Amino acid sequence: MHHSTxxxxxxxxxxxxxxxxxAGLLLGLILGLLAWPRLSPLLVPGxxxxxxxxxxxxxxxxxxxxxxxxxxxxxxxxxxxxxxxRGRRSSPLPLDPxxxxxxERAPEGGPGEEQTSLGSGVIIDKRGYVLTNNHVIQxxxxxxxxxxxxxxxxxxVIGQDPRTDVxxxxxxxxxxxxxxxxxxxxxxxxxxxxxxxxxxxxxNHTLTVGVVSATGRSDVGITSxxxxxxxxxxxxxxxxxxxxxxxxGEVIGINTAIVATGQGIGFAIPINLAxxxxxxxxxxxxxxxxxxxxxxxxxxxxxxxGLGVEPDAGVLVEQVLPGGPAEAAGLRPGDVIAAxxxxxxxxxxxxxxxxxxxxxxxxxxxxxxxxxxxxRVAVVIRExxxxxxxxxx
Numbered sequence: 001m002h003h004s005t006x007x008x009x010x011x012x013x014x015x016x017x018x019x020x021x022x023a024g025l026l027l028g029l030i031l032g033l034l035a036w037p038r039l040s041p042l043l044v045p046g047x048x049x050x051x052x053x054x055x056x057x058x059x060x061x062x063x064x065x066x067x068x069x070x071x072x073x074x075x076x077x078x079x080x081x082x083x084x085x086r087g088r089r090s091s092p093l094p095l096d097p098x099x100x101x102x103x104e105r106a107p108e109g110g111p112g113e114e115q116t117s118l119g120s121g122v123i124i125d126k127r128g129y130v131l132t133n134n135h136v137i138q139x140x141x142x143x144x145x146x147x148x149x150x151x152x153x154x155x156x157v158i159g160q161d162p163r164t165d166v167x168x169x170x171x172x173x174x175x176x177x178x179x180x181x182x183x184x185x186x187x188x189x190x191x192x193x194x195x196x197x198x199x200x201x202x203x204n205h206t207l208t209v210g211v212v213s214a215t216g217r218s219d220v221g222i223t224s225x226x227x228x229x230x231x232x233x234x235x236x237x238x239x240x241x242x243x244x245x246x247x248x249g250e251v252i253g254i255n256t257a258i259v260a261t262g263q264g265i266g267f268a269i270p271i272n273l274a275x276x277x278x279x280x281x282x283x284x285x286x287x288x289x290x291x292x293x294x295x296x297x298x299x300x301x302x303x304x305x306g307l308g309v310e311p312d313a314g315v316l317v318e319q320v321l322p323g324g325p326a327e328a329a330g331l332r333p334g335d336v337i338a339a340x341x342x343x344x345x346x347x348x349x350x351x352x353x354x355x356x357x358x359x360x361x362x363x364x365x366x367x368x369x370x371x372x373x374x375x376r377v378a379v380v381i382r383e384x385x386x387x388x389x390x391x392x393x
Contacts, residue, residue: 065195065249066207071148072123072180073242074130075199076155076169078140079116120198120242121145121169122251124278126179128171131278132241133256134160137167145171148205159281163225164269165256166277167241180243183250185270186343188215188229196233196255196266198242208234210264217267218349227353228267229253235266244268273357290358291384293324294331296348307336308372314338315351329379331368338374339367355381 119136123129130145137143143155158168171177189212196208210233217228231244235258244253253268280287297318304311317335320326337345340354341364358364363378 061247062195062207062209065245065247066197068249069180069197069243069245070205070207071178073148073197073205074121074123074171075146075202075204076119076121076130076132076136076241077116077144077146078119078137079142079144080139081141118199118202118238119240120238120255122241122243122254123171123177123179124182124251124275126176128155128173128177129158129278129282130155130169130171131254131274132167132169133254134162134165134167136241137169138162143169145169146204147177159285159287161277161281161287163287164273164277166254166269166274166281168278168281181250182271182275183246183248183252185215185229185252185272188212188246188252188270190214193247194229194231194233194252195245195247196231196235196239196242197245198235198239198255200234200236200238202238206239210234213265215270216350218347218353225273225353225356226349227270227273228256229270231266231268232264233266234264273353276357288360289356289384290360290364290381291324292326292351292355292379292381293321294326295319295321296337296351298348299336307334307369309336309369312346313369315345315348325379325382329366329377331366331377331379332370334370336369337366338369341365342367356384 117136117140119132121130121132121136124131137157138160140157143157144152145155146152153171153173155169155171158170160167192212194210194212196210198206200206210231212229213232214230217230218226229244229252231253233244235255239255240257242255243251244255246252251271253271254274255266255268257267259265277287295318297316299309299311299313299316301311303316304313314336317326317331317333317337320331320333337351339345340351343354345351345354355364358381360381360383362381364381366377366379368375368377
């Protein structure tokens with residue numbers, strides 16, 4: 001049998017070429033792996049160092065804020081008699097179910113034991129006056145205030161105002177205490193920084209950051225006098241009574257409530273309102289509120305069309321009480337209150353809140369719409385009477 005040998009050299013050449021190519025690939029792979037750390041330093045993790053990018057440094061404004069304000073923020077611990085002797089503790093306000101979880105948090109201690117609740121407060125006067133929420137200290141038999149240095153002092157109630165959920169207590173100490181700077185809540189703008197400091201769930205001096213989500217929130221169902229700041233800064237049970245601050249470290253509000261079923265929806269009492277209430281409680285032991293003497297109603301689309309104004313033009317004056325400040329200033333049924341002190345108003349609750357905060361005996365400028373014309377009137381505000389008239393502005 002004859003075997004042909006004509007293709008043998010060609011096959012040997014091909015095998016030799018393939019073997020050389022494979023060896024080259026293997027050698028290149030080994031050299032590449034050995035050189036990898038030197039060739040790709042960005043892919044090899046190393047020790048962290050200071051950032052060279054301006055936007056990534058720690059913001060010193062928040063650090064300075066925390067260091068400056070924290071000494072004036074206090075933890076408030078209250079104790080009350082057992083439920084069997086005192087009855088169930090509850091909010092003084094007819095709360096919407098959304099807020100019930102925040103206010104009616106179960107206090108510590110079982111049946112027959114002394115009940116303990118926690119909250120926050122802010123020192124507004126070096127003599128020991130502390131601003132907080134009424135629901136924090138309501139029905140308390142003893143109140144203990146703990147400062148940042150962990151020293152505890154007894155405190156007593158100076159005054160309470162359930163209508164705004166504001167209360168003032170005084171720390172019983174002979175030494176001066178650090179006080180917070182109070183800002184101007186009327187100057188707030190939506191979108192600016194908001195910082196909450198308090199003691200959520202007993203975690204002392206916790207700082208959270210967000211923004212002012214809205215101002216002038218009313219008809220929320222928390223208190224009978226509402227003009228809230230809304231914020232998405234995290235607020236939790238135990239934050240009640242603590243301060244809401246601007247980026248300058250000034251108190252702009254007193255944290256009050258959250259929507260328990262929501263996320264990032266918290267409310268604070270504007271500091272201008274809280275400050276007036278606190279001053280009244282410290283000086284007189286009660287709150288003096290302004291009174292307009294008019295029945296107010298939300299402006300409906302039909303009513304606006306009949307009056308020749310826009311539906312969001314303001315608040316309708318439905319009734320003017322005889323002998324009241326509104327009558328004396330010349331207000332009439334059918335007038336639309338468009339602004340107070342230059343600030344636009346859209347709901348009866350806004351008007352009531354601003355009138356209540358106004359100084360008694362001093363003129364308050366109202367911008368009215370009447371007969372398709374704009375006019376300004378000055379109403380001398382009187383003290384709100386006690387009785388049925390108090391439900392009117």
